[in-house]
Amino acid sequence: GENVEQHPSTLSVQEGDSAVIKCTYSDSASNYFPWYKQELGKRPQLIIDIRSNVGEKKDQRIAVTLNKTAKHFSLHITETQPEDSAVYFCAASIRGLTGGGNKLTFGTGTQLKVEL
């Protein structure tokens, strides 16, 4: 089955700096890669996702890049703010797999702390 590795497990940055979180996946058939943000005590919420037919996607201060050859994808947050502090999870699944459901495999999470 799919295996997703995520690094680093913790990340501290100064407010205004950029943060980068990296994930690798094992199944070359995976073609859907979402990122979730989970604030303390709350549910995970989708912040951005990318499909394998594109290499990069941006949404304001957040961007995701995908390298299918190397089987890794990254989350980039620019101009970080204190409210960006949370746990971020990457995930991978195979879209369009009949009967396969949305069997997302998650990374182990990155605790991001944005310091003033």
Added chain:
Amino acid sequence: DGGITQSPKYLFRKEGQNVTLSCEQNLNHDAMYWYRQDPGQGLRLIYYSQIVNDFQKGDIAEGYSVSREKKESFPLTVTSAQKNPTAFYLCASSIEGSGSPLHFGNGTRLTVT
């Protein structure tokens, strides 16, 4: 708030007892999922269902059971066979099967002593 309701928020049980966690959604989503979250281990899939009266095992189904009698409801039973049941349980739903964003509920924290 997201259309997925999990209850209760906190649940305490004695070892050896079965316990059922509730998950209801009003998003008209076909697919529903149960994940378990433990510190440092991310989210792991327990069971998922793409359609009423059908469900499949995820990666850690042992000691759990589910039912999907209604589109809106996907309850999870943690049985006494689950060796380490204390965890944070998250229910989710999506419009279709693979490749659709998951919408999560607020979770149930189960403590078994």
